[in-house]
Amino acid sequence: MIRIDLPVLEKDIRKLKVGDEVSLHGTIVTARDAAHKLMVEEWPKFVEPLIKNGAIYHCGPVMKKTGKSWKAVAAGPTTSIREEPYEAAVMDHYKVRLIIGKGGMGPKTLKACKDVGAVYLHAIGGAAPLLADTVVRTKAVHLLDKLGVPEAFWEFEVDGFKGIVTMDSKGKSLHANLLRQSKKKRDAIIGI
Amino acid sequence: MQKDFLELIRRASCDLPADVIRVIKQGRNAEAKGSPSRSALDDVLENCDLASRTSRPICQDTGTNIWYVHHPRSVSQAALTRDIIAATRKATKLAYLRPNAVDSITGKNSGDNTGPGAPVIHFHEWSKKSLVADLMLKGGGSENVSAQYSLPNGAIGAGRDLEGIRRSVVDAVFNAQGKGCGPGIIGVGVGGDRATSMIEAKEQLFRLVNDKNPDPVLAKLEKTLLAQCNELGIGPMGFGGSTTVLGVKIGARHRLPASFFVSIAYLCWAARRASVSIAGGRATYSQISQQAMKYKLPAVAARKGR
Numbered sequence: 064m065i066r067i068d069l070p071v072l073e074k075d076i077r078k079l080k081v082g083d084e085v086s087l088h089g090t091i092v093t094a095r096d097a098a099h100k101l102m103v104e105e106w107p108k109f110v111e112p113l114i115k116n117g118a119i120y121h122c123g124p125v126m127k128k129t130g131k132s133w134k135a136v137a138a139g140p141t142t143s144i145r146e147e148p149y150e151a152a153v154m155d156h157y158k159v160r161l162i163i164g165k166g167g168m169g170p171k172t173l174k175a176c177k178d179v180g181a182v183y184l185h186a187i188g189g190a191a192p193l194l195a196d197t198v199v200r201t202k203a204v205h206l207l208d209k210l211g212v213p214e215a216f217w218e219f220e221v222d223g224f225k226g227i228v229t230m231d232s233k234g235k236s237l238h239a240n241l242l243r244q245s246k247k248k249r250d251a252i253i254g255i
Numbered sequence: 256m257q258k259d260f261l262e263l264i265r266r267a268s269c270d271l272p273a274d275v276i277r278v279i280k281q282g283r284n285a286e287a288k289g290s291p292s293r294s295a296l297d298d299v300l301e302n303c304d305l306a307s308r309t310s311r312p313i314c315q316d317t318g319t320n321i322w323y324v325h326h327p328r329s330v331s332q333a334a335l336t337r338d339i340i341a342a343t344r345k346a347t348k349l350a351y352l353r354p355n356a357v358d359s360i361t362g363k364n365s366g367d368n369t370g371p372g373a374p375v376i377h378f379h380e381w382s383k384k385s386l387v388a389d390l391m392l393k394g395g396g397s398e399n400v401s402a403q404y405s406l407p408n409g410a411i412g413a414g415r416d417l418e419g420i421r422r423s424v425v426d427a428v429f430n431a432q433g434k435g436c437g438p439g440i441i442g443v444g445v446g447g448d449r450a451t452s453m454i455e456a457k458e459q460l461f462r463l464v465n466d467k468n469p470d471p472v473l474a475k476l477e478k479t480l481l482a483q484c485n486e487l488g489i490g491p492m493g494f495g496g497s498t499t500v501l502g503v504k505i506g507a508r509h510r511l512p513a514s515f516f517v518s519i520a521y522l523c524w525a526a527r528r529a530s531v532s533i534a535g536g537r538a539t540y541s542q543i544s545q546q547a548m549k550y551k552l553p554a555v556a557a558r559k560g561r
Contacts (some may be wrong), residue, residue, distance in 0.1 A: 065267075082291070084291075084294075097362065097538075113472065122315070123315060123316065123353065124315050124353075125311075125312055125315045125317070125348045125350050125352075125353040126350070135314075136311050136312065136315075136350045137306075137311055137312040137314065137315035137350075138352070139314055139315050141316065141396065142393075142395075142399065142434050143398040144434055145399075164435075164494065165396075166396070166432070166433050166434035166435075166436075166492075166493060167431075167432075167433065167434075167493065185492065187295050187298045187302070187492065187495075188314075188396065188436035188492055188523070189299065189301065189302070189313065189314040189436050189523060189524060189525045190299060190301075190302040191302065191306070191311070191312060191313060191314045191315040191395075192302060192305045192306045192309060192311045192313070193298060193301060193305055193536065194303040194314070195311075195315075196305070200473075211363070211364030211366070212353065212364070212366075213315075213353055213354065213364070213379070213413075214364070216540070219468050225298075226297055227291050229494075236340070237493075237494070237495075238432070238433070238493060241432065241433070241488070241489060241490075241495055242432060242481050242491060243430070244488060244495075245429055245487045245488055245489050246429070246487060248486055248487050249425060249426065249429040249487060251484060252425050252483050252487070253411055253412070253422045253425055253536060254412070254422075255411065255412055
């Protein structure tokens with residue numbers, strides 16, 4: 064298990080490779096469909112200090128409010144491929160070092176990992192209470208009223224958030240490999 | 256019945272059915288020691304245990320809430336709908352459900368899981384005195400990789416026969432890759448129209464994952480497809496490995512001569528379903544839904560019953 068403290072230096076991220084198991088410590092920020100659309104349309108300034116040399120987490124959590132503080136009840140990853148049209152531009156603009164989600168992403172994001180110096184970290188899809196329990200504090204929430212609970216920008220301080228690198232800054236992607244291998248098998252099974 | 260429905264939602268969201276846990280354990284044991292796939296399924300199992308012990312949602316995407324209510328003649332559907340909606344609002348407040356209903360035009364989240372089309376409720380009147388409600392929470396990631404084929408399909412050489420159905424299912428599971436939170440359970444609806452074909456596919460997902468189709472032709476196809484989908488090697492989360500799907504369930508409806516649809520409803524490993532039977536004011540909870548019970552009937556009777 065490789066420990067990464069956030070924010071992180073580009074040179075440390077470039078050392079990571081596909082298959083590495085990573086544990087994260089520091090701040091990660093949730094952003095999913097509406098947040099990505101908003102970022103590329105408006106390039107909001109408030110986002111910059113949150114994710115520069117930091118991490119975007121594709122997640123729409125279940126949150127519970129007690130008094131003034133918010134607690135993450137369930138916070139697993141959502142499917143990342145929906146952000147494929149936006150992610151490369153977001154990574155480049157804000158200098159994001161880690162994209163966390165599930166299911167992997169496509170060639171545009173893989174190229175951005177190489178160009179910007181970033182990796183894609185795959186968290187376990189559906190493991191929501193397990194991952195929520197690594198959130199030691201909800202530091203802030205942005206645009207909650209406008210975007211709603213699942214789509215808002217949640218700033219999570221995490222301690223030991225686990226994931227596996229499936230796309231690295233050298234241009235390797237576990238997802239692209241498996242797609243190729245399983246396509247051969249599909250063709251054989253279907254008989255075409 | 257609001258209180259009983261609230262407890263049903265809590266159970267569906269927090270407790271994964273035992274039959275699903277069992278096949279996930281089998282899948283975990285089949286993956287290589289030290290592999291990311293095995294470790295992923297270890298996390299899944301630990302997560303389910305944690306969710307159950309702490310009454311928290313297994314997955315933060317608490318999904319489309321799909322209700323099937325079988326009720327006696329004396330019970331009002333309007334009253335049942337009110338109770339389900341009230342229970343849904345309460346469950347959202349208690350964080351058993353995430354606010355998951357969004358106005359498709361304005362983008363505004365209703366905040367309480369209700370609104371046009373949410374939750375989804377199907378009613379069936381029956382001659383029994385008891386009421387049985389089945390609930391499934393179906394995640395959006397798995398819904399997005401679900402698919403519908405209109406046969407014939409030239410690209411995969413699928414004609415209007417069993418072989419065409421087989422090719423469609425293998426192709427859909429291939430296309431899903433790891434994006435639907437696999438290992439998944441595959442519900443297949445053959446025939447019907449575009450809408451009822453997918454409804455049939457989703458109803459199949461209420462079956463116990465380890466049951467057997469009473470129709471021998473479909474039972475054989477389910478077995479073949481389970482093996483062939485796993486041969487794809489996509490594995491848990493798309494990390495590679497031998498556990499790509501946990502089960503394949505197939506149902507058929509009559510179609511028009513002009514149409515031949517094969518609908519594939521992909522359900523993530525977090526196959527959340529629960530059932531409650533209410534009689535004489537007493538609620539009894541179960542992990543076996545009324546929809547699953549149908550599959551103990553012979554094929555012909557089951558088809559006639561629909």
